Amino acid sequence: MPKLKLGPITDDKPVTATLELPAGLHRDLVAYSDILAREAGQSAGDPIRLIVPMLERFIATDRGFAKARRIDRQS
Structure with missing residues (x-):
């Protein structure tokens, strides 16, 4: 099985945000959560x-963003 890009989810102080997700994206998140839990040996x-x-x-892996951010910081 291929390695997922995300590791186990750590607990952190949450901030509440409200957003609508397309149904397909929500299904993908559910599937991803199930696979991640299986890989980590945890419940979903x-x-x-x-x-x-x-x-x-x-954001951490977006090279264009990192470059633009460096340019902004130099300005």
């Missing part, structure tokens, strides 16, 4: 908790 958690680490990973 709330798939909504995947959104923050996924966004963090996306």
Whole structure:
């Protein structure tokens, strides 16, 4: 089985945000949560908790964003 990009989800102080997800994206989050839980040997958690680490990973690995951020900091 391929390695997922996310590791186990850590507990952190939550901030409440309200958003609508397309049904297909929610199904994908549920499936991802199930696979992640299986890989970690845990029970499946709330798939909504995947959104923050996924966004963090996306931002951390976006080279264009990192470059633009460096340029902004130099200005």
